[in-house]
Amino acid sequence: MGVDIGGSTVRLALADLSGAIIGQSSSGLRSDRSPKAVTSIIAAGIRQLSRDYNVPEKKILAIAAGAPGITDVAAGQVLSAPNLTGWHKVPLRDLLRDKTGIPSIVENDVNLAALGESWRGAARDVANFVFLAIGTGAGAGVVLDGRLHHGAAWSAGEIGYMMLPGLSSEAPAHLRLGALESVIGGKPIEQAWAQLNGASKSGKKLTATKIFDLAGEGNTRAREVLSRTAAFLAMAITNLGLVLDLSLVVLGGGVGSHPALVESTRRALADNEFARPHVAVSSLGPAAQIYGAIWLALQTADEHGFRRGGVRRRRAGVSNS
Amino acid sequence: MGVDIGGSTVRLALADLSGAIIGQSSSGLRSDRSPKAVTSIIAAGIRQLSRDYNVPEKKILAIAAGAPGITDVAAGQVLSAPNLTGWHKVPLRDLLRDKTGIPSIVENDVNLAALGESWRGAARDVANFVFLAIGTGAGAGVVLDGRLHHGAAWSAGEIGYMMLPGLSSEAPAHLRLGALESVIGGKPIEQAWAQLNGASKSGKKLTATKIFDLAGEGNTRAREVLSRTAAFLAMAITNLGLVLDLSLVVLGGGVGSHPALVESTRRALADNEFARPHVAVSSLGPAAQIYGAIWLALQTADEHGFRRGGVRRRRAGVSNS
Numbered sequence: 001m002g003v004d005i006g007g008s009t010v011r012l013a014l015a016d017l018s019g020a021i022i023g024q025s026s027s028g029l030r031s032d033r034s035p036k037a038v039t040s041i042i043a044a045g046i047r048q049l050s051r052d053y054n055v056p057e058k059k060i061l062a063i064a065a066g067a068p069g070i071t072d073v074a075a076g077q078v079l080s081a082p083n084l085t086g087w088h089k090v091p092l093r094d095l096l097r098d099k100t101g102i103p104s105i106v107e108n109d110v111n112l113a114a115l116g117e118s119w120r121g122a123a124r125d126v127a128n129f130v131f132l133a134i135g136t137g138a139g140a141g142v143v144l145d146g147r148l149h150h151g152a153a154w155s156a157g158e159i160g161y162m163m164l165p166g167l168s169s170e171a172p173a174h175l176r177l178g179a180l181e182s183v184i185g186g187k188p189i190e191q192a193w194a195q196l197n198g199a200s201k202s203g204k205k206l207t208a209t210k211i212f213d214l215a216g217e218g219n220t221r222a223r224e225v226l227s228r229t230a231a232f233l234a235m236a237i238t239n240l241g242l243v244l245d246l247s248l249v250v251l252g253g254g255v256g257s258h259p260a261l262v263e264s265t266r267r268a269l270a271d272n273e274f275a276r277p278h279v280a281v282s283s284l285g286p287a288a289q290i291y292g293a294i295w296l297a298l299q300t301a302d303e304h305g306f307r308r309g310g311v312r313r314r315r316a317g318v319s320n321s
Numbered sequence: 322m323g324v325d326i327g328g329s330t331v332r333l334a335l336a337d338l339s340g341a342i343i344g345q346s347s348s349g350l351r352s353d354r355s356p357k358a359v360t361s362i363i364a365a366g367i368r369q370l371s372r373d374y375n376v377p378e379k380k381i382l383a384i385a386a387g388a389p390g391i392t393d394v395a396a397g398q399v400l401s402a403p404n405l406t407g408w409h410k411v412p413l414r415d416l417l418r419d420k421t422g423i424p425s426i427v428e429n430d431v432n433l434a435a436l437g438e439s440w441r442g443a444a445r446d447v448a449n450f451v452f453l454a455i456g457t458g459a460g461a462g463v464v465l466d467g468r469l470h471h472g473a474a475w476s477a478g479e480i481g482y483m484m485l486p487g488l489s490s491e492a493p494a495h496l497r498l499g500a501l502e503s504v505i506g507g508k509p510i511e512q513a514w515a516q517l518n519g520a521s522k523s524g525k526k527l528t529a530t531k532i533f534d535l536a537g538e539g540n541t542r543a544r545e546v547l548s549r550t551a552a553f554l555a556m557a558i559t560n561l562g563l564v565l566d567l568s569l570v571v572l573g574g575g576v577g578s579h580p581a582l583v584e585s586t587r588r589a590l591a592d593n594e595f596a597r598p599h600v601a602v603s604s605l606g607p608a609a610q611i612y613g614a615i616w617l618a619l620q621t622a623d624e625h626g627f628r629r630g631g632v633r634r635r636r637a638g639v640s641n642s
Contacts, residue, residue: 147466151449151565151566158563161563163556163559169556172593243561243564245473245477246472246473273494
């Protein structure tokens, strides 16, 4: 069972032992987003999927759940999650296991997306890559030598705060928008567009993806916003490439996977004589997390003694800190 | 046998199976720095050490050699080495083995320094750290989850080109100085000092370390140069911390290990609410590479079937790309 906990929705996918999805569901999060409420929603969803697809719950071998925050995989805790108020050191793994009786594991959602792309998406057979999600903010899943890199305190991949030429040199702070996020996130792109257009007629409020659509259609101002965004994204990818020597960066998220941005970023990177990883679009889109969760659930089932065929073991991996 | 090939000197250290150094030597590189000449110098040095310390050559179980350039550990090749003209895809591992009959391994010198600090230096028992060497240029050895990270094409750690606020946004190019190097390397520091002093009397040409000494003694202009250098270094460390979630950065090299720079960098990092790794000075200094080489030679001996006590196996490791 793969689970993706978003800011407003919980998605579930029941898969067989080859990793093929049998059934999916999603539930909106109500006003009560407490760990207990979210756990109950997941448990109810599992029960429902189990009934709908006639798979007895005791045949569900593992649950892997992705959380939108810093997650200590070893301790099974969501350490913090900005979009889930009050989530602080939540023992989600044990909550799920206790509620369902099924072996569970938790992981950060962007990390799961990286695992998904590694298993079934744009990063298949790539040992060193970064999955870079850009939506309202920016975050990354870092896969090195075929294993997810978590870092010393489970917070590797915080690239939203990366410092680059032309950006603020202020020290990163929790309550301040990250330097990189402040130019490549959805909101700043919309603001840049609004500013460029001033009070003009065409200056009506547009989403970042609409602005990029316009750029693709040749709109000059939109192209200006696009190429500025791509220039910063290319510099961030350059820094990642310099430090990590990547062969691939996979762009995901509503903003990150826009074809015009991807194309423009590739063009900007073409000037690099080195630190120029291949740039691919997420091929799984919003399903990347769920695929990553399924992969991780299969690993977890495996580690709990269930041997199976069909899925290669430890293609990508969960490494210790 | 640990070997450190520098731009002008080859250093050798003969160690016993506990890793204790029995004897050391160094030989200057003559005008002929061809792979064949360097191999001969190393072989002659080994023969001499073997005689001087009465250790038969056939008892030397492995040679690990560090080269000042991008090194493909798996293929045993030095891919390029800017300070050794004409070194391009040099099969140094096989050259050494064929010349000496001793199992050999080659590695990048900064990576060896990182391994040295991990084994016997400032990074003992630290799973996630970066060794950052600053001299004329800047380079890094990246240790993640206890293993050296090499990257997709053996060139991870090229941080001399890192792009930061206030620096050039030009694409990295082989013949251009790296963005970060152009402010924190020895030469740029000396130039900044000269520029600040103009034609004034105190403006005589000083080395970077002398300038930092002056800063430590309270000289205002020198402090200006120091704090500017530290600010950039702190931003580079911040970016590394954001991406990799490090618990430690070890500063090495003639410029990097200066106490005033280390202190000033720590102060600059103190403003970070996160991405604030502990900053330590290399505790092995110029010997870090040789210690790393000895550690790697011990691993290599181990892999060639020699079991020994005294050295824990695979504390840090050489990972595949």
